[in-house]
Structures are given as C-alpha cells and as structure tokens.
Amino acid sequence: MTRTKTLLAYMLLLLFAAFFLGPIVVMFVTSLKGDELQILADMASLKAFWVAHPSLENYAAVLSGRALGGTPFTRFLFNTVLIVGSIVVGGVIVNSMAAFALARLRFKGRAFLVSLIVTLIILPFEGLAVPLLLIVNRFGWLDSYHVQIIPFIAHPFSIFLFYQFFTKLPRELDEAARVDGASYWQVYRRIALPLSLPVIATVAILQSLEYWNSFLWPLMVTRGPEYRPLSVAMNNFFGQYPRYWGDVMAFAVLTSLPILVIYLAFQRWFIQSVVRSGLKG
Amino acid sequence: MLLLLTFLIAPFVMAVILSFTNQRLISPLPTRFIGMRNYIRLFGDRDFWIAMRNTATFAAVVVPLQSGLALLLAILVNRRIRGINLFRGIYFVPVVITMVVVCVIWYFLLLYPQGLVNALVRVVSMGRLGPYDWLRDPRLAMPTIILISIWQGVGFQMVIYLAGLQGIPRELYEAAVIDGASPWQQFLHVTMPGLRNTHIFVLVTTTILAFKLFTQVEVLTQGGPLGATNTLVRYIFVSGYKELKVGYASAASVIFVLAVLLIASIQRKLLTEEREI
Numbered sequence: 001m002t003r004t005k006t007l008l009a010y011m012l013l014l015l016f017a018a019f020f021l022g023p024i025v026v027m028f029v030t031s032l033k034g035d036e037l038q039i040l041a042d043m044a045s046l047k048a049f050w051v052a053h054p055s056l057e058n059y060a061a062v063l064s065g066r067a068l069g070g071t072p073f074t075r076f077l078f079n080t081v082l083i084v085g086s087i088v089v090g091g092v093i094v095n096s097m098a099a100f101a102l103a104r105l106r107f108k109g110r111a112f113l114v115s116l117i118v119t120l121i122i123l124p125f126e127g128l129a130v131p132l133l134l135i136v137n138r139f140g141w142l143d144s145y146h147v148q149i150i151p152f153i154a155h156p157f158s159i160f161l162f163y164q165f166f167t168k169l170p171r172e173l174d175e176a177a178r179v180d181g182a183s184y185w186q187v188y189r190r191i192a193l194p195l196s197l198p199v200i201a202t203v204a205i206l207q208s209l210e211y212w213n214s215f216l217w218p219l220m221v222t223r224g225p226e227y228r229p230l231s232v233a234m235n236n237f238f239g240q241y242p243r244y245w246g247d248v249m250a251f252a253v254l255t256s257l258p259i260l261v262i263y264l265a266f267q268r269w270f271i272q273s274v275v276r277s278g279l280k281g
Numbered sequence: 282m283l284l285l286l287t288f289l290i291a292p293f294v295m296a297v298i299l300s301f302t303n304q305r306l307i308s309p310l311p312t313r314f315i316g317m318r319n320y321i322r323l324f325g326d327r328d329f330w331i332a333m334r335n336t337a338t339f340a341a342v343v344v345p346l347q348s349g350l351a352l353l354l355a356i357l358v359n360r361r362i363r364g365i366n367l368f369r370g371i372y373f374v375p376v377v378i379t380m381v382v383v384c385v386i387w388y389f390l391l392l393y394p395q396g397l398v399n400a401l402v403r404v405v406s407m408g409r410l411g412p413y414d415w416l417r418d419p420r421l422a423m424p425t426i427i428l429i430s431i432w433q434g435v436g437f438q439m440v441i442y443l444a445g446l447q448g449i450p451r452e453l454y455e456a457a458v459i460d461g462a463s464p465w466q467q468f469l470h471v472t473m474p475g476l477r478n479t480h481i482f483v484l485v486t487t488t489i490l491a492f493k494l495f496t497q498v499e500v501l502t503q504g505g506p507l508g509a510t511n512t513l514v515r516y517i518f519v520s521g522y523k524e525l526k527v528g529y530a531s532a533a534s535v536i537f538v539l540a541v542l543l544i545a546s547i548q549r550k551l552l553t554e555e556r557e558i
Contacts, residue, residue, distance in 0.1 A: 006362060009357065009360065009362065010362075012357060013357060013358070013365075013368045016354065016357070016368075016372065017368060017371045017372070019432075020371055020372055020374060020375055020432070020436070021371055021374065023386045023387065023390060023432075024374065024375070024378070024386070026386065026389070026390065026397065027382075027386045027389075030389070040395070043389070043392070043395060043396065043397060044395050044396065044397055044399070044400035045400065048397050119542075122485075122489055122541065122542065122545045123538065123541075123542070124489065124492065124493055124537070124538060124541050126493050126495060126514040126517070126537070127517070127534045127535075127537045127538035127541070128534065128538075129517070129518070129521070129534075130517060130521035130522070130527055130530040130531055130534055131527070131531055131534070133521065133522065133527075134527050209376070209377065212379060213379050213380050213496075215380065215381060215495070215496045215499070216495050216496070216499075216514070216518065219499075219522075220518075220522050230379070231379055231380075231381045231496075232381075234379070234381045234382060234385065235381050235499075235500055238381075238385050238388075238500070245389060248385060248389075249385075249386075249389070252382045252385050252386065255379055255381075255382050256377075256378050256379060256382050259377045259378075259379070260374070260377060260378070263373075263374070263377045264370075267370055267373075270373070270377070271369075271373070271440055274437055274440040274441060275440060275441065275444040277441075278441035278444065278445075278479065278482050278483075
C-alpha cells in the first residue's frame with residue numbers, strides 16, 4: 001500500500017519535473033545546434049531534446065555581437081549587472097537606514113510614515129511609469145544608467161522587512177551601547193546592520209530577481225543599445241527578422257545562466273527569502 | 282524618504298493632476314487644464330474596456346489556478362522521500378528565469394504549425410486534434426498566456442505554501458487520524474484552516490501580480506490578436522509612451538492604481554473578517 005503510494009508520488013513528481021524542466025532543456029539543446037535547418041527539422045520531435053553534434057557557433061555569434069548588429073552580448077550583461085548591482089547595494093543601505101530611523105528614533109508622524117510605507121507596498125509601479133517618464137524627461141535623464149537605478153533604490157517592501165527585524169531587536173542592546181556613548185549612527189552601523197544579515201540577503205535576492213526581470217521601464221527609457229539591459233535586448237533580438245533560433249536561444253541561455261548559477265549555488269537562501277517574504281501574512 | 286517621495290508619491294500625485302490636462306510628452310501646444318475630458322474619452326473607448334476585461338479575466342483565472350496548483354505541488358513535495366529536495370529545486374527553477382526568456386522559449390515551443398506543443402497534441406490525440414495557432418487565435422491567445430504565466434510563477438507560491446504546511450503542528454493530524462478522519466477530511470479540516478494566513482498572503486500578492494500583466498503580452502502577442510490579450514498596463518504603455526498622450530495615459534494610470542488598491546483592500550478585509558469567525 002505505502003509502496004504503491006510512494007511509487008505514484010514519484011511518478012507525479014517526475015511528470016511535473018518534466019513539465020518545468022522540458023522547456024529549459026529545449027532552450028539549452030537548441031542553442032547548441034549550429035545548423036538552423038537542423039533546428040527546424042528537429043523541433044517537433046524528441047530530437048528537440050537531443051543534439052548530435054554540439055557546436056558553440058551560436059554562442060560565438062552572440063558573444064562577438066555578430067548576430068546583434070555589432071553590440072556584443074557582454075555589453076548588455078554589463079548594463080544589467082551594473083543596474084541591478086547598484087539598486088541592490090544602494091537599496092540595502094538606504095532602506096535599512098530608513099527602517100532603523102523608523103524603528104528607533106522618536107519623532108512626530110512616525111506611525112503615519114510606517115502605515116504609509118505599508119500602503120505603498122501594494123502601489124503598482126506600472127501605474128506610475130508614465131508620469132515618472134515625464135519627470136525624468138524633464139530632468140534630462142533619458143537613456144542613462146541612473147534613470148534605471150535611482151527610482152528603484154527606495155523600496156517600501158524592503159524598508160518594511162528591515163523595520164520588522166529592527167523592532168524585534170532587543171532595545172537593551174542599543175541602550176547599553178548608548179550608555180557607553182555610541183551615537184545612533186554607531187548603533188546602526190556597528191550593531192543593527194551586522195545583525196540583520198539574513199534580512200540583507202532576503203532583500204538582495206528578492207530585488208535582484210525583480211530588477212533582473214524589469215522590462216517595461218527600460219523599454220521606455222532606453223533608446224539605443226548603449227544603456228539597454230538584457231531583457232530589452234533579448235526582446236529586440238527576438239523581434240528581428242530573419243529570426244535565427246540558434247542565436248536567439250544562445251542569447252536566452254546566456255541571459256539566464258548568471259541567475260541560474262547563483263540560484264544553484266545559494267538555493268537554500270533563495271527559498272529562505274521567498275518564505276521570509278511570505279511571513280508578514 | 283526623499284527618494285520615496287520623489288519616485289513613488291510624486292508620480293502618483295502628478296498622475297492625478299496630469300489626468301486632468303492635455304499634457305503630451307513632446308508638444309508644441311501649452312499644457313491646459315481640460316477637466317474630466319480624459320476620463321470621459323477613456324470611458325468611451327472600447328479598447329480601454331477590452332483591456333480592462335482582459336486584465337480582470339486574466340486575474341480571475343490565474344489567481345485560483347496558480348494558487349491551487351501551487352498548493353497541490355506543495356503537498357506533493359511535502360513528504361520525506363529520497364530526492365525530494367531535488368524536485369523542490371526543479372519546480373522553483375522557472376521563477377529565476379527572466380520573463381522575456383520564458384516568453385521566447387514558449388514562443389518556440391508553440392510555433393504554428395510545426396512546434397513541439399502541436400506535435401505533442403497530435404500524438405496524444407492520435408492525429409485528431411490540431412495544429413493550433415496558440416498565440417494568434419483570438420480564442421486561444423489568452424489561455425496560452427495564462428499557462429505560460431503559471432509555468433513561470435507557480436514555484437514561488439509553492440515555496441510559500443510549503444512553509445505554511447510545515448508550520449501546521451503534526452499533533453493536529455495525529456488527533457484527526459485517531460478521530461477516524463479520511464485523508465480528504467484531514468485536508469479540509471486540518472490543512473486548509475492551518476493555511477489561512479498563507480492563503481491570504483498568496484491570494485493578495487498573486488492578484489496584484491496578475492493585474493500588472495505586461496511583459497508576456499508585449500513580447501508574445503503585442504496585445505493581439507484583435508486586442509484579445511491587451512491589458513491595462515499595456516494600454517497605459519501604448520497611449521503614454523507610444524502615442525505620447527501623457528495626460529490621457531495618466532487618467533488610465535489613476536484608474537489602474539485605484540483598481541489595484543481597491544481590490545487589495547477588499548480582499549484583505551473579506552479574508553481577515555473571515556478569520557475572526
């Protein structure tokens with residue numbers, strides 16, 4: 001009885017695994033087929049999951065920029081890494097400081113600010129994009145890195161996560177430090193921030209996923225390949241005719257690989273961050 | 282705070298103000314106050330209502346389907362058998378794949394008439410069904426977008442449900458077994474109530490995500506065929522960015538933001554009231 005049950009569970013598990021992994025395997029396999037005609041011949045059969053003569057030709061075309069109108073893939077990768085990295089680093093600093101101020105300093109309107117931030121969490125960015133476009137256009141910020149970074153540094157949900165963590169830290173800890181003559185800044189820098197490492201990891205992972213994915217905003221504020229991130233470049237490349245699936249899939253693999261590798265290396269942390277994001281309930 | 286103010290609150294306030302003007306991104310005409318005219322035009326536009334209906338349909342289908350599948354998967358992987366961590370890891374993989382890439386892969390699989398999905402349908406139905414033009418048939422385009430979205434996103438909710446399941450005390454199940462409860466009764470009377478907080482979180486966040494639908498539609502169908510997959514966010518994008526009608530798009534933005542806030546607060550209210558009973 002339990003044996004057949006376990007067997008059944010395994011069969012279901014495998015079925016779903018095929019469902020989630022199948023398309024990703026096809027992406028990898030197709031990117032390794034140098035011959036476009038071969039791809040078209042294989043695409044509707046099990047051969048779509050198998051490559052007889054792997055070739056890196058597509059990767060060479062994408063990395064050198066031959067397939068991309070002269071801009072090498074690394075340019076877009078650099079753009080995305082720079083943008084996402086700046087948002088995450090800047091975000092951790094700014095949001096943790098804001099949260100610390102809200103959790104520890106006493107000032108008028110503190111409670112109001114906290115509830116405002118909780119409301120802002122559900123404010124969808126997509127509804128603000130157009131007026132924001134007008135603002136950054138007035139600033140003369142279009143087509144730059146900072147236009148893709150600065151608006152996203154302050155992040156209500158991150159502030160909220162830090163805030164929750166800081167309010168749970170025992171007050172005795174920083175009161176002791178205050179008695180010893182430490183300023184608020186020193187308490188934040190030497191005590192609160194080092195203790196909040198798990199929150200920092202959570203915020204960093206969730207923001208990286210969010211902004212590695214961001215599409216609407218970079219689509220609106222970048223004009224040429226110079227500041228364009230991977231997502232928009234991928235879409236443009238995909239929309240080019242004639243479409244060479246081998247090159248497109250090589251681009252797709254290269255775009256996914258960095259996050260995929262980080263995910264495989266830090267799987268436990270990823271899962272933890274998702275769980276932590278759900279704890280607020 | 283200053284950053285929040287500049288980039289979150291200011292744009293919203295501006296959206297409200299702009300929605301009463303004829304502001305354009307680049308325009309020789311001076312900006313004028315035009316009262317409710319944007320809203321009147323917006324509500325008179327058939328395409329706006331189509332986008333509204335599509336967005337609502339998408340949310341109404343995706344939210345229960347994705348949450349349900351997530352719960353099913355969570356229950357499936359919430360057992361102690363060999364290799365289970367591997368399966369959990371695999372189900373989460375699509376979540377870390379960039380949405381544009383997800384769209385590209387699925388576009389390839391769904392090609393008409395020679396794509397892998399059509400081949401699979403043909404084999405399974407023994408040649409009786411297909412091929413289908415998944416993304417260009419007005420009746421199929423939206424269901425296809427829904428499936429792709431679920432494929433990408435369901436791992437996230439699964440992890441949250443898994444954590445919820447593991448938070449239910451084991452003794453409750455033991456007590457239920459002693460009382461002679463069947464597995465189905467256990468699910469109904471122990472699992473579901475134990476997951477109440479998780480349900481609230483998953484429902485509210487998935488709904489908001491569903492309302493933001495844009496990337497899949499822009500990459501795969503550009504809102505087509507015949508507007509069958511156009512969404513509110515894409516409507517805002519097209520009128521504000523492509524047609525440069527900032528004032529008009531702001532009016533649509535205001536409606537969009539209000540709709541999201543309204544639905545989120547209604548959900549939260551209904552669900553928390555239920556909890557008190």
